[in-house]
Structures are given as structure tokens and as C-alpha cells.
Amino acid sequence: MKLSKRLETIASFVPEGSTVADIGTDHGYIPIYLVQENKVKHAIAMDVRKGPLFRAQTHIKEAGLEDRIEVRLSDGLLKLEKGEADCVVIAGMGGELMIHILEEGRHLWDSISSWVLSPQSDVYKVRKFLHQESFFMEQECMMKEDGKYYLVMRVGRIEKKEEKELPDFHYRYGVHLLKNGDPLLTEYLEKEKEQIERILKDLHSGNTESAKQRIIELNMELEWIREAQDAMQRTH
Numbered sequence: 001m002k003l004s005k006r007l008e009t010i011a012s013f014v015p016e017g018s019t020v021a022d023i024g025t026d027h028g029y030i031p032i033y034l035v036q037e038n039k040v041k042h043a044i045a046m047d048v049r050k051g052p053l054f055r056a057q058t059h060i061k062e063a064g065l066e067d068r069i070e071v072r073l074s075d076g077l078l079k080l081e082k083g084e085a086d087c088v089v090i091a092g093m094g095g096e097l098m099i100h101i102l103e104e105g106r107h108l109w110d111s112i113s114s115w116v117l118s119p120q121s122d123v124y125k126v127r128k129f130l131h132q133e134s135f136f137m138e139q140e141c142m143m144k145e146d147g148k149y150y151l152v153m154r155v156g157r158i159e160k161k162e163e164k165e166l167p168d169f170h171y172r173y174g175v176h177l178l179k180n181g182d183p184l185l186t187e188y189l190e191k192e193k194e195q196i197e198r199i200l201k202d203l204h205s206g207n208t209e210s211a212k213q214r215i216i217e218l219n220m221e222l223e224w225i226r227e228a229q230d231a232m233q234r235t236h
Helices: 003-014 029-036 048-060 096-106 123-132 168-173 176-180 183-203 211-235
Strands: 016-022 038-047 069-073 087-093 114-119 136-145 150-155
Touching: 003 029, 003 087, 003 114, 003 136, 003 150, 016 029, 029 038, 029 048, 029 069, 038 048, 038 211, 048 069, 048 123, 087 096, 096 114, 096 211, 123 136, 123 168, 136 176, 136 183, 168 176, 176 211, 183 211
Parallel strands: 016 038, 016 087, 038 069, 087 114
Antiparallel strands: 114 150, 136 150
């Protein structure tokens, strides 16, 4: 099966030989690809909606993989039992929903060794949640497809310990990406900076309270971008 660049990147983060549960599987493409490539032994394709699950089931049947990929109706991780998977993929959804799914799946935190996550929004909140709950970053990358930027991360979990709060820009842009001077992050920061500066130019002509508030927020964002750019320069 040929995957999009984004889905292929997500699949590449799954450790070899895993038993994987794909949450919000949609068409079932990731589990099918992983099994066809013999990267995983067994997969569980899970979704909260019957429509996508039926589509996934059809694709799995067409690929002749019903004996290696199980289809399961589940709200997030609720129908996954301990010991059924050692890797969980959660991708293609907003950060708030991802945090909710992780919260609801607390019963699995210590039995899953790898979590492959790709939030579509609120990345800041996801990173902050992971840090506060003692998840650690194993691998992280930024990628671009059809002009959009995506993040993919693999995290594990360690025993609860006192974590120091990180600076805001670390949660926004990722410690690993900043440290490694990720070229796509460099490009993304520059584009964001230019866009914010353009918006600020327009806003300065307005004198409403909401315009003033927006100017404060955007200047704060610019400050985070500058801090991130400075941090990246210091590592090189």
C-alpha cells in the first residue's frame, strides 16, 4: 500500500516488531501498511465511528489481512485492554481531543512502551501535558505536505518525578527540534514571523479594544519565535 508522506512518516515511528493499536484509524491505511511491510506482528484498528470502521474493514479484507488486523469500535482507548498492544498510534486529530484520549486511557500508560502522536493543532498543550505527566520524547520530526506543516513524535513514559516547567517556546516548538536545528522548523518560524508582522501592520491602524488585545497577543508570539530562533542559533 502506498501511503501519503505524512502517514508514511507516522508509520516509520512505529518500532519494529510491535503489536500496534491505531486510534481513530479512519480508512485503516496505517495498520494495513505496517502489516504488509512486516513491521508489526498484529494490529488493532480502532475508531469511535461505525462509518470509518466499515471502510477500514473493507480495505483490510481487500488486502487479505483479516487474520492479522482486528477491527474494533471504541471511544479512544476505552476498549483496549492491558497487554493487547505495546505501541499506540494517535494521529490526524486536534490536540485537545488527543489529550482527552490519553487521559481516558490512563489505565494503559504503564503497559504501552511507545506512543506515536501527530496532533493537528494545540501542539503546545499536548507537549505540556506529556511533560507534566512524565512522558519523555524519544523521537520527533517536523514534515511538510501540500504546503502544510505536521509534527510526528514518539514518546515513552517514566516513573513520576518532579518535572521543572520548561520555557513556553520549548512547548510550542519542541526541545528536540530546537536542539537539532531542524531545517523545517527554521522555515516554519520564519514564515510565522513574517505573517505575524504583516497582521500587526494592519492592526496598528485600528484603535478598538479587541485590536489592542490582539496586538499584545501577537507581540507575545513574536517573542516566542525570537526566543526559539535564538536557541537554534546557539546550538550551531
